[in-house]
Amino acid sequence: MPPPPPTPPLQQTIYVGPFVFSESSTELDICPHGAIGVATTGTISFIDRDVPAELNNADGARWKAEKGTEWEDARMLVAEEGEFFFPGFVGACWPPSHSATYNTKAASMWDPRRTDTHIHASQYPNAGIFGKSTLMDWLDTYTFPLEASFADLATARRVYARVVARTLAHGTTTAAYHATIHVAATNLLADICVERGQRALVGRVCMDTLSPEYYRDESVEAAVRDSRACIAHVRQLDPRGELVTPVITPRFAPSCTTPCLRALGELHQETGAWCQTHISENAGEIAMVRELFPDSADYASVYDEAGLLTPKTILAHAVHLSEAERKLVKRRKAKVSHCPASNTALTSGCARVRELWDAGITVGLGTDVSGGYSASVLEAARQAIMVSRHVAMTEGDGAKLSTEEVLYLATRGGAEVVGLEDKIGAFEVGMQWDAQLVGLGEVAKGEEGKIGEDGPVDVFGWEQWEERVA
Ligand code: GUN
Ligand code: ZN
Numbered sequence: 001m002p003p004p005p006p007t008p009p010l011q012q013t014i015y016v017g018p019f020v021f022s023e024s025s026t027e028l029d030i031c032p033h034g035a036i037g038v039a040t041t042g043t044i045s046f047i048d049r050d051v052p053a054e055l056n057n058a059d060g061a062r063w064k065a066e067k068g069t070e071w072e073d074a075r076m077l078v079a080e081e082g083e084f085f086f087p088g089f090v091g092a093c094w095p096p097s098h099s100a101t102y103n104t105k106a107a108s109m110w111d112p113r114r115t116d117t118h119i120h121a122s123q124y125p126n127a128g129i130f131g132k133s134t135l136m137d138w139l140d141t142y143t144f145p146l147e148a149s150f151a152d153l154a155t156a157r158r159v160y161a162r163v164v165a166r167t168l169a170h171g172t173t174t175a176a177y178h179a180t181i182h183v184a185a186t187n188l189l190a191d192i193c194v195e196r197g198q199r200a201l202v203g204r205v206c207m208d209t210l211s212p213e214y215y216r217d218e219s220v221e222a223a224v225r226d227s228r229a230c231i232a233h234v235r236q237l238d239p240r241g242e243l244v245t246p247v248i249t250p251r252f253a254p255s256c257t258t259p260c261l262r263a264l265g266e267l268h269q270e271t272g273a274w275c276q277t278h279i280s281e282n283a284g285e286i287a288m289v290r291e292l293f294p295d296s297a298d299y300a301s302v303y304d305e306a307g308l309l310t311p312k313t314i315l316a317h318a319v320h321l322s323e324a325e326r327k328l329v330k331r332r333k334a335k336v337s338h339c340p341a342s343n344t345a346l347t348s349g350c351a352r353v354r355e356l357w358d359a360g361i362t363v364g365l366g367t368d369v370s371g372g373y374s375a376s377v378l379e380a381a382r383q384a385i386m387v388s389r390h391v392a393m394t395e396g397d398g399a400k401l402s403t404e405e406v407l408y409l410a411t412r413g414g415a416e417v418v419g420l421e422d423k424i425g426a427f428e429v430g431m432q433w434d435a436q437l438v439g440l441g442e443v444a445k446g447e448e449g450k451i452g453e454d455g456p457v458d459v460f461g462w463e464q465w466e467e468r469v470a
Helices: 053-057 061-066 121-126 135-151 153-169 183-196 220-237 258-271 283-292 299-305 323-332 340-345 353-358 377-395 403-417 465-469
Strands: 013-022 028-038 044-048 075-078 083-090 100-104 110-120 174-178 199-203 244-250 274-279 313-317 335-338 363-365 435-439
Touching: 013 403, 013 465, 028 465, 083 403, 110 121, 110 153, 110 313, 110 335, 110 363, 110 377, 110 403, 121 135, 121 153, 121 174, 135 153, 135 283, 153 183, 174 183, 174 403, 183 199, 183 220, 183 244, 199 220, 199 274, 220 244, 220 258, 244 258, 274 299, 283 299, 299 323, 335 353, 335 403, 340 377, 353 363, 353 377, 363 377, 363 403, 377 403
Parallel strands: 013 075, 013 083, 083 110, 100 435, 110 174, 174 199, 199 244, 244 274, 274 313, 313 335, 335 363
Antiparallel strands: 013 028, 028 044, 083 435, 110 435
């Protein structure tokens, strides 16, 4: 195969204004007067932390000259009053454009983008619809009928175009998507991600047992053949894997036979494609796994014995992992996607992020739409705080997660989950400019009674930076 054509250059740009990103899981780096120079490759070339105030009035010619002749013709983008840059929620900037999303009030900044490490794109129309169900009856009642409808490509196009637009609007620059069993619809999702400039892992769902007759793989061979077709499409679409990459997606152990899991494990090893699945979400599911796989010690071992537990594996939920399972996940360097909103909505339980971290496991955040009601990673971050407080009510304050910690999960943690920690999730020289512009709604004096179009967050002007970010 000939090498892929070079990626078109971007316009060299200097982003001027406050910026915020996670220095570590306990510390935010907050720079009130910064500038970040981004090269034509989309890579951050320099970071200035003490930029003269007049630059905020877009009068930067003299200062720019000091940066050297190569920055003379650079475009300057200056954040307005009340705005700041923040990394995308596990996201990335791919050379066709400096991708950036603008969030009003929800999180008002251009920040390093955020990553959604677990979202079912096909379930988006069901967001918020779960009645009184728990996992297994929720799948039968709401989820399988909707996913099956993606045999119709027009339905898939409507939903996927909106999911990608909506997640980008929420600041998600990188998403790990579960699609459906349909090859054409899954490939279409990858096409739309590329068109819109969203970084994504795109997975065709495999399920050859315990699923409705109308929605299942007809055989192990069919599951492997169709997975191969999607892997080939995504790799042909983006040969360098800069924006989209394929991910092998056994739905979860109960919906795959042992031969199917083993065949997908072999495919994982052979192709080097990522793997994503669910683990230990709900008590009924775990009991089912025990019954279906009596020779395996536990749920994590089922995946391990199939060759599916590796450093390129993303495990959603991990609510009820035993200590032995945590040790195994850590040994295999598999990653966990914490999906707090979904775990509450489906009454699955409270995952213990602190326990996972203490075991040395990498954790990111997932919305798990439509188990989760919102496609916003920021909402997942809020829910991670709330769930950690519920854990703390019975297990002590050590379980509580701080704002700094959940923003870390949403950016650097998510980046590590999808193997992009050197590229995205923070603002550092050599990383990609992968950011969103956050604009908080200032309450103007004399206009306190008016609600404008700048979102649901109100800032009065006396807040410290730490308070604004919280
Ligand atoms: N387990 C198997 N399939 C699913 C799904 O679609 N959503 C969630 N939350 N858990 C699952
Ligand atoms: Zn899920």
